[in-house]
Amino acid sequence: MKVGLFVPCYIDQLYPDVALATLEVLERRGLQVEFPPGQTCCGQPMANTGCTEAARPLAEHFLRHFAPYDYVVCPSGSCVSMVRHHYDEYFPGDTAFASLKARTFELCEFLTDVLKVDTWTGRFPYKVGLHQSCHGLRELHLGKPSELMNEAPNKVRQLLAGLEGLELVSLARPDECCGFGGTFAVAEEAVSCMMGQDRIADHNQAGTAVLTAADMSCLMHLEGILRRQGQTIAVMHVAQILAGRPVPQIVAGASALVQLRRAS
Numbered sequence: 520m521k522v523g524l525f526v527p528c529y530i531d532q533l534y535p536d537v538a539l540a541t542l543e544v545l546e547r548r549g550l551q552v553e554f555p556p557g558q559t560c561c562g563q564p565m566a567n568t569g570c571t572e573a574a575r576p577l578a579e580h581f582l583r584h585f586a587p588y589d590y591v592v593c594p595s596g597s598c599v600s601m602v603r604h605h606y607d608e609y610f611p612g613d614t615a616f617a618s619l620k621a622r623t624f625e626l627c628e629f630l631t632d633v634l635k636v637d638t639w640t641g642r643f644p645y646k647v648g649l650h651q652s653c654h655g656l657r658e659l660h661l662g663k664p665s666e667l668m669n670e671a672p673n674k675v676r677q678l679l680a681g682l683e684g685l686e687l688v689s690l691a692r693p694d695e696c697c698g699f700g701g702t703f704a705v706a707e708e709a710v711s712c713m714m715g716q717d718r719i720a721d722h723n724q725a726g727t728a729v730l731t732a733a734d735m736s737c738l739m740h741l742e743g744i745l746r747r748q749g750q751t752i753a754v755m756h757v758a759q760i761l762a763g764r765p766v767p768q769i770v771a772g773a774s775a776l777v778q779l780r781r782a783s
Contacts, residue, residue: 523588528560540762541594591623596655644684648727652734688725699740
């Protein structure tokens with residue numbers, strides 16, 4: 520099985536270890552994984568600001584670069600959702616795109632739905648708070664949002680639950696948006712920050728020591744608020760936990776810039 524690793528542009532530029540952790544998780548399952556070096560942004564920032572035609576060349580570029588792979592796997596629910604739910608308008612009736620769309624997966628759903636991984640082995644003795652991104656929850660159905668009555672497995676939670684010593688904390692509002700929303704955070708900064716502060720307060724009352732998610736964009740927003748508040752809750756993408764990365768040591772009261780300098 521030949522897998523194309525689809526790395527979101529913000530992970531490539533700001534969080535490269537998330538991409539490396541995703542590679543390690545996939546290779547641990549014996550897969551042949553390649554990173555197509557010509558890949559670019561999926562076009563979501565343009566599309567969700569209304570510039571849909573500006574995103575068309577990026578969609579065509581994605582199809583050219585990833586079509587040869589058996590599967591495409593990405594550590595981001597929102598970028599996979601862009602391909603699966605918003606590329607259709609660029610390729611009406613295109614069977615090659617329809618095939619690629621059906622073969623493009625977020626990391627956790629690929630592990631559970633395609634590879635049929637029931638549980639993930641390892642050790643992670645921490646209280647973990649799971650942030651469920653809107654794209655992952657409501658467009659990819661990685662879990663069941665509270666407004667639906669049906670039953671559905673939570674794919675991220677299922678994988679984390681297999682790790683020895685890991686305790687998933689109980690949140691008061693487990694599927695509430697963090698307020699990032701891509702360009703929403705720029706256009707509606709005050710509302711975005713207040714929504715993020717609400718999520719942080721929920722994790723504080725639950726006793727979260729490590730905050731995780733399947734979308735680094737949500738975590739970037741929440742970590743920015745945490746560091747500005749001087750809090751010590753660590754932030755890790757779910758791929759980093761599955762790959763066995765150590766928990767980052769956070770200095771109480773230090774700013775995000777100081778934390779970054781300490782880590783470099």
